[in-house]
Amino acid sequence: MDDSLVFHSNLFVCAVISHGHLVGLTGKVRGVNLGGWLVVEGWIKPSLFDGIPNGDMLDGTQVQFRSVTLSKYVSAEFGGGANVSVDRDVPSLWETFRLWRISTTQFQLRTVGGQFLSCHGQWDTVTATEISPSTSETFNIERDNSNRVHIRLLSGTYLQATASNQLTADYPGKPDWGDNAATFEMTIVANNIHGDYQLANGYGHDKAKEILSKHRSNFITEEDFIFLSKHGINTVRIPVGWWIVMDPNPPAPFISGTLDALDNAFSWALDHGLRCIIDLHAAPGSQNGMEHSASRDGSTDWPTSQQYISQSLDAIDFLASRYAKNPALLGIELLNEPSAADVPLDLLISFYSKGYQIVRKYSPSAYVIICQRIGRADPIELVQANVGTTNLVVDLHYYNLFDSFFFNLSSLDNIQFIYKSRQNQLESLNKANGPLIFIGEWVNEWNMTNGSQLDYQDFGRAQLDVYNAASFGWAYWTLKNDRKHWDFEWNIINNYLQLVHIITDVSTLLSAFRHLFLRVAKLIHEVFAG
Template structure:
């Protein structure tokens, strides 16, 4: 196996997935009807941990959208705090930072930012600059601050040029008129980056700006997955690819800012390459408008989840309609996953099931046979809730996620150990679900370390296999 032929295989974490049923075979596949697939993660939906170098050129790259920051006064050594997590004035009187003292960045440029509180309000100030409060529900010019930075020390200026400072009563005000120094000054703060984990499409595009982001993403999309990779997969027994996409693909080539066009052309290429090598495609809506889980792979701006609203759900259904109407007649289409990893904490089950039923009907309007894949909620939930939801009558598949990658018990396991775990420890769970005579089951597991040759050698005879990103 040549490294050149499978460069992205080693960037991805091999993830094995399966669709199976005692009574049902997978339609549309030749031979033994077993789906053996790879997940093309990090290609059309950005996940920074798959390819961190995508973000290397962003100025102030540790201050991307969604970065969580805390500010400590250099004079009082107290932290800036939004009382009650937002909705009140802002004080500078806490000794230990927690959620009220943590602000999420909305990046306007490399030097201009807005600060969002735990409860979702934005920092703002009154006309005189006498008080800073956390009361703005939506940011504008008054909620935008110019950040001057000297390593880990910052000054924050409002639109009038005045700096935020600590008052004699330990309140945050916006009325320091001059140029404070970097030492002991009421307008100087130490900035602590508490979390900088979001590196998705939003962070990349908004961080670089439109022109630079277009160049970076075009280079990435043109080279990360190519026709040679499809040829490689074909020669190694892989018959399906799962392709994550973002909701903005339906507006290509001019999606809403800050998203960058070009993913639709890349998806068209993938279907062409798949048809050439007799490979099937599963389209996976990985990023929904508003974000269904607050993670970078759902293109969340700041880690919050805003998807479960009627407007966002309607928009998402339109995306599904766009995708299925475009590819329903394509011989390479195997199925469409309606939504990846909705959050159990923020997406109510009844809302999700209603969306899945509507999405199923939309797919069936265009294709009587395409598989409709519905994902379990991520969190402390029982996958049975989706099995018994009665979403559709035919070719329904439930996507379960067994992420060995994030479990420390698997750190020292070999590829063979990971697969044997699926054989033995998951068997009871899977059999219990299969005995319900409900939808087919789509299983993913993320082995911590392995090579493609190991997975192909030890492939489960009854399963289909996916690749997932390698950290």
């Protein structure tokens, strides 16, 4: 196939339908995210996790152990890197351990400092000094019907809390569930990470593959693209994980199949006049410690490892090389929501600059999207960064949530915040003579309880009024969600979010032309590919 012919045919189609707006679109992006599809987020569809045995002890679950005889908590001195004692009356960070799940009953216990509890055999004293866990850091946790547990070495010896406040592997025989030195009360402090790692490692490979194959086939289908097209949506933002590069044999515990699903999305987009933004949502090691970045235990290890950064750039290279000449590609987002607390700005800008150059190897016009850091960070830091010169976009995520500032706001307060704070920031960024601005995530939901349908309509209208001014456009989070106000489809069908005022007869006509030309582009692509 002659690459130059494909490029020029794509360029022709984009030029005809651009109508003076973004390359390849009849206007700005009016998008919807396909969250919870190719990157698992348990809160979007909790039922995915319903069948996992010991499902409250997944990777990343935070636990504390209290000796029933000493009435003291197990503690990693200094948060890890030293001895382990059983001498604390009140638990805090030193007494909190994150689970690494090995099997239904076997676990490794990670301290807040990153070290693992370790015991090298019978008579040994437990310490917290190992960085890379192995069999000596793996324990069986046996539970009774309440919150009592026994902790046992793989060799069979049970740990006990001694009178000298040590944790040792020398309890004689098998303990019962009474008040003895080998019995502890386990408190689950947090169990809020439900991502790809937790699902796959919780079920095991075969069952996880069955669950995810069904989910990927049914959660998002061609019918959804038809629905979006009919309601004036012109773009889908598709979160993917870094392991897509190695499909069909991704590293454990990740499950294959995301690449085929992404190919399907591009085909459906072409057939129904939509464009695709590929979003690297989950980077190796996790860029923010959250479930949607496939973190194993809530740690943010991505910025600490050059290997992780290189693997992320490899993922960008793979995605750009595979989809650059596909007429449905609008852009590639290099990394979703890096943490301001953990990812240094200079490191992030360097990564974004390298990612930009990688995309440009394969496409002179695909939009390269760089996401703001979440937390305490000003988006102007990326607007002013020297990342690239052509078709560069800065992605902002606007939620009237997740911050105590929004906790007690009324409906009117929330709307005024949109019209004042959000609008002023957007106007300032639009005038900065830098990259285009994209509201890549927003939702018609807030912290206010008992809002009426009219309240939600007014809030949605305010957001659309303001976010329409973003120079690149916006994308709603997300298409489908068990929480109805986060569910774009539910909002539209039930008239809680009204898009009618942004869709005119002219835009409908232009959408039809866009659909027609994308179909032509697809045919051209298929002919030359064949």
